[in-house]
Amino acid sequence: MSAQRSIMLTKHFRLLTTPEGVDLKLKLAETGQRAAAFMIDFLIMIGTLIVFTLACIFAIKPFSNEASNEVIMIIWLLGAFLLRNFYFTGFEMGPRAATPGKRIMGLRVINRSGDRLTAESVFARNAMREIEIFVPLSFAFPRPGIDGWISLAGLCWGLVFLLMPLFNKDRLRAGDLIAGTWVIRSPKLTLKKDLAAQGEAQLSAGLSFSREELNVYGERELHVLRRVIDGENTQDRRKVAMQIRTKINRGRDSGYTDRDFLVAYYAALRQHLEGRMVMGRRRRDKHHDGKPDPNDI
Amino acid sequence: MSQVDPPMEKSQNSNDILLRSRRFRTEREQDWKTLEQLLKRAEGGRLRNLSDEEILLLPRVYRSALSALSVARTTSLDHELVEYLEALCSRAYFYIYGARTSLADKLGRFFATDWSHAVMSLWRETVASALFMALGVLAAFILVSHDPDWYYSIMPGDLAGMRTPAASTESLEATLYDSGNGGLAVFASSLFTHNAQIAIFAFALGFAFCLPTILLMTYNGAIIGAFLALYASRGLGFELGGWLLIHGVTELFAIILAGAAGIRIGWSLVFAGDLPRLQSMTLAGRVSGQVVAGVVVMLLIAGLLEGFGRQLITDDLVRYGIAAFSGLLWLFYFYRRLPASQEQVAKR
Numbered sequence: 023m024s025a026q027r028s029i030m031l032t033k034h035f036r037l038l039t040t041p042e043g044v045d046l047k048l049k050l051a052e053t054g055q056r057a058a059a060f061m062i063d064f065l066i067m068i069g070t071l072i073v074f075t076l077a078c079i080f081a082i083k084p085f086s087n088e089a090s091n092e093v094i095m096i097i098w099l100l101g102a103f104l105l106r107n108f109y110f111t112g113f114e115m116g117p118r119a120a121t122p123g124k125r126i127m128g129l130r131v132i133n134r135s136g137d138r139l140t141a142e143s144v145f146a147r148n149a150m151r152e153i154e155i156f157v158p159l160s161f162a163f164p165r166p167g168i169d170g171w172i173s174l175a176g177l178c179w180g181l182v183f184l185l186m187p188l189f190n191k192d193r194l195r196a197g198d199l200i201a202g203t204w205v206i207r208s209p210k211l212t213l214k215k216d217l218a219a220q221g222e223a224q225l226s227a228g229l230s231f232s233r234e235e236l237n238v239y240g241e242r243e244l245h246v247l248r249r250v251i252d253g254e255n256t257q258d259r260r261k262v263a264m265q266i267r268t269k270i271n272r273g274r275d276s277g278y279t280d281r282d283f284l285v286a287y288y289a290a291l292r293q294h295l296e297g298r299m300v301m302g303r304r305r306r307d308k309h310h311d312g313k314p315d316p317n318d319i
Numbered sequence: 320m321s322q323v324d325p326p327m328e329k330s331q332n333s334n335d336i337l338l339r340s341r342r343f344r345t346e347r348e349q350d351w352k353t354l355e356q357l358l359k360r361a362e363g364g365r366l367r368n369l370s371d372e373e374i375l376l377l378p379r380v381y382r383s384a385l386s387a388l389s390v391a392r393t394t395s396l397d398h399e400l401v402e403y404l405e406a407l408c409s410r411a412y413f414y415i416y417g418a419r420t421s422l423a424d425k426l427g428r429f430f431a432t433d434w435s436h437a438v439m440s441l442w443r444e445t446v447a448s449a450l451f452m453a454l455g456v457l458a459a460f461i462l463v464s465h466d467p468d469w470y471y472s473i474m475p476g477d478l479a480g481m482r483t484p485a486a487s488t489e490s491l492e493a494t495l496y497d498s499g500n501g502g503l504a505v506f507a508s509s510l511f512t513h514n515a516q517i518a519i520f521a522f523a524l525g526f527a528f529c530l531p532t533i534l535l536m537t538y539n540g541a542i543i544g545a546f547l548a549l550y551a552s553r554g555l556g557f558e559l560g561g562w563l564l565i566h567g568v569t570e571l572f573a574i575i576l577a578g579a580a581g582i583r584i585g586w587s588l589v590f591a592g593d594l595p596r597l598q599s600m601t602l603a604g605r606v607s608g609q610v611v612a613g614v615v616v617m618l619l620i621a622g623l624l625e626g627f628g629r630q631l632i633t634d635d636l637v638r639y640g641i642a643a644f645s646g647l648l649w650l651f652y653f654y655r656r657l658p659a660s661q662e663q664v665a666k667r
Contacts, residue, residue: 038409041416044385046409095505103512107519107615117362117414130413134601138417141425142433146608152523183526196526199597200584200604208410211403213351218341218397225337245398292396293338300339300394 033191036204038136049207051129053187056205062123067109074101110148115141120208128209134202147197154183154196217251221289229278229286235270236294242307244291251284259284340395347387351407354380358410381411429613437609438653444579444586451533452575455540456547463548473545482546488553495555495562496633507626514570515618518577522584522611529585536578543571561638565629568646570621573614580607580614617649 038046051059078098082091113121119139120130131147133139158180161173187193192204239247250262263280266287267273278286298305336342357377361369369377388404395401438445462469467484474483482494517535524531543563550559587596587603594602624641632638 038412040385040408040412042382042385044389044408046412047405048409092505096508099505099508099512103515107515117417119413119417132413140605141429142605142608142612145612146604149519149608149611150523150526152520153526156520179527196523200526200600201608202598202601202604206409208413209406210410211406213348213403214399216341216344216397216400218338222337222341241396244396248398289338292340296338296340296394296396299396 036192036206048132048204050193051127051205051207053193055127055129055207056187056193059121059123059127059129062126063109063121064123066122067105071102071105074098074105107149110151111145114139114144114148119144124205128207129205130208131203131205134204139203143201143203147201147203150183150195150197150200153180154186158184217248217285218289218292221285221287221292224278224282224286225289229283231270231287231290233294235272236291238269238308239291240305240307240310241295244288244295247284247288247291251281251288256280340391340397340400343387343390343395344397344400347383350380350383351387351404354384354411355407358407358414361414362410377411378415381408381415384408384411429609432657433609434613435653435655435657437606438576438613439657440606441576441579441583441610442654444582445575448532448536448575448578448582451536451578452540452543452571455537455542456544457540458537459541459544460548460551463545464552467549467552470545470549473541475542482549484549484552488555491550491553492555492558495558503626503630506630507622510625511619511622514574514622515615518574518614518618519611521574521577522580522607522614525581525584525607526588527585528589529582532578532581532585536575539574543567558635561635561642562629564642565632565638566621566624568642569617569624569649572646572649573617573621576610576617577614580610583607 034050034052036048036050038048040046075098078094081094110121113124114131118125118130119132124130131139131144133143158177161176161180183196186199187195192198194204198204247262250258253259259280263283266284295305336345353376357369357373357380361377384404385408388401388408391397391401391404459469459473463473470484482491521532521535524535546563547556547559550556583603584600584607587599591599624645628641629638632641
């Protein structure tokens, strides 16, 4: 399975073997996606805090010493505290192990060992945000009474933690490091209709390709072909159809559009290559001679 | 057949399909769709909405999708299909093997055993953390006793308020017994949120090789030391003790534990021991995470004692009595004999 194996070996995939003995291929979240998720969460937190504060202000009765004002103050203090310290922890302890920001970006938190994610891990990874976010933030806005150079030194120190995911291969931030967690991509994909179905319709309607005509390409070209067919660009489709026709020495069959032709060729090629695949003779791309590859497992 | 499993739509007899991989897909597709639907509802926290039949169906369709994934990897060149199954199976895996104990169960276990275990396993760091704080107390006490001007450099202005060496003994004494004028609850909650924030911070700072945590501990001690020196110089040492300790036993214990958690993290980073560094840090992070989560609760209690207890109880001996009682209670709770934890059992 060279194609998949080669993807797995690239540095941003991790394998997790399920108790059933199947390796799941997990893709680590990209730093940009995580930053975006954090920004979304941060905005939600700020927005919530503003709405919450306004609500408390409206609820307070000015110029009175009523006990209700005291209760509102307490609600505000505790609410702000909970929001700051337990927003992330609360959401990540749920069944999706993701904050709203992470969900929007299609990410989730997992335990690096593949076991279940424990509450203390979630707490620890988010408590670390104190030094990752709030330290650099508090130095970024110099306050009176603090020397500019001290602020700068503090900012640099804070940035070390903030930028940590950029400097290790697992993209761990300080919190992930001590909590033993990874943040992975966990998108919700929907299964589209199989393109081969349309191709088969064309094939049974009369288009056909000989073995020699299918031997010119490999799996990589098959995947490219699929993208071109699924793509929006009709020009690309025309060009690719021309290229294939030239390559296999075939004139333009009348009665077939470029798309029909490509779809039919896709189905035929896939059938051909899958046939080789089950016989243990995969062909990665058009330059591959088709001999068994020692890397194939 | 369950309600989410509608009869298979066979628009085409599967024998008519040319491509094996497509035939494979058409035959199994319904299971995957079922899994997708079940997951969607279960992840939304609506497990209760699933019927018994569907709960039993979930692992079955999960295993079916998983085996389809391993077949598809070796027989199908339908890239999208493999990716779809990959995503679906990991989602299902994390759901099925994830913890689904209720929050109440988790909390129950935490307070019954887990927290005490974690605190107990940090006893060395706890001693160290307490020593650093004591060091701060001692140093500041000696400095301020010799030269009261040190008081101003140690004490943050907003904390000192009226309590400076310039204040009269009478006004200093008054600060110890001032029952305040209302707003006790607000005072208590602001104390709690402030202290809890510091505790979490002390824990996080441990990551910078524990030095900042140690400094924070020592400095916290120094503030107490400076207070003590000031009040002792006016012969109010005993009275200040009661004022501080009524809630301070709980609060300082909590802060010491947070410091201990920070020290454990920094220590594991520098001296990983026999384990790989990453693993040693993770172990340290989990146990100290538990300790600090509990510390937040301790500080809530301390805030209540400080906000209400201290302001309402002005008798020195009663204050000392509450301090001693709370101290004993915490010591018993954390260091009592417990059945061995799972990790300890695993080690044997």
